[in-house]
Amino acid sequence: MTNALILIIEDEPEIAEIIETYFAREGFRVICAGDGPTGLSHHHRLRPDLVVLDIKLPGQDGYEVLTAIRRRDDTPVIMVTALAEDLDKLQALRIGADDYVVKPFNPLEVVARAKAILRRTMGRSPGQVLRMGPLSVDPQAYLATIDTGSGPVTLDLTPTEFRILAHVTASPGRAFLRSELVDACLPEGEALDRTVDSHVSNLRRKLAAAGADGMLAGVRGVGYRMDFPHGR
Known part of the structure; x- marks a missing residue:
């Protein structure tokens, strides 16, 4: 170190x-x-x-x-x-x-x-697979999966949805402002806070369908936070 x-x-x-x-x-x-x-x-x-x-x-x-x-x-x-x-x-x-x-x-x-x-x-490498509860996110492979117990389910995400998921999963429990997610994850042509809400809504729906409902939570007056309520 x-x-x-x-x-x-x-x-x-x-x-x-x-x-x-x-x-x-x-x-x-x-x-x-x-x-x-x-x-x-x-x-x-x-x-x-x-x-x-x-x-x-x-x-x-x-x-x-x-x-x-x-x-x-x-x-x-x-x-x-x-x-x-x-x-x-x-x-x-x-x-x-x-x-x-x-x-x-x-x-x-x-x-x-x-x-x-x-x-x-310092023990975390840039391409390291991110894991939180049943969720695994591989930034290099652009692959996100949910472990259902009977096998992993791959999430069918758009590039922007994947970037948002990887960004918030890298800092579990931290509340992100919508403007932060715009800066970090959205193409310049989509740089609006309300566009983040649309992407996050779709992402939350896909997480829920794969059995990970509630992981991406809204924070009133701030934005969104990645949490796993049953994994602590």
């Missing part, structure tokens, strides 16, 4: 240097970016194992950077910011942040939180 690559996106050089020093002391590889566009370029080229991301950035702010990262993949992200309001934290977490640290902070705490997140995520 200590060979993991950490991307620090922070526009204050002194703070970036402090975070970099503490990660390097623990054996991590570190790269820094001082603005949003550079950070996204590093993320795209280098595929870091974790991102430490400030919110107030030149070029693109942290929310925009986090949204762009979530369109690509599920790289863990820790937000480090001076914004301490609950709404700011909630927005970051809803967009997809894995953790949130408020300035001034203890660098050792940031490293400790990063280690905890990496312990959960």
Whole structure:
């Protein structure tokens, strides 16, 4: 784990240097970016194992950077910011942040939180089959099946339905905003929240027909959450 690559996106050089020093002391590889566009370029080229991301950035702010990262993949992200309001934290977490640290902070705490997140995520390969209760989703094969006890039933899904299913299954129990699902799963021509509802409705119907009713639940005022009520 200590060979993991950490991307620090922070526009204050002194703070970036402090975070970099503490990660390097623990054996991590570190790269820094001082603005949003550079950070996204590093993320795209280098595929870091974790991102430490400030919110107030030149070029693109942290929310925009986090949204762009979530369109690509599920790289863990820790937000480090001076914004301490609950709404700011909630927005970051809803967009997809894995953790949130408020300035001034203890660098050792940031490293400790990063280690905890990496312990959960580094054993997961990008093409790994996702499993939740009777559901199995293979992102590389574009195949989703339900184990009925008498054998697997393959779900006949459209590409968009499959992307939504894979996206929410990768983070069970997390509530996704409709806008997140639009950004991550829908083609540009379908980028409307109400279109998500239509795809999810069809997906839920197909899950129910295969014996997995209730797995994809609606969250009032937010969006949708993948859950398996009988598998906990």
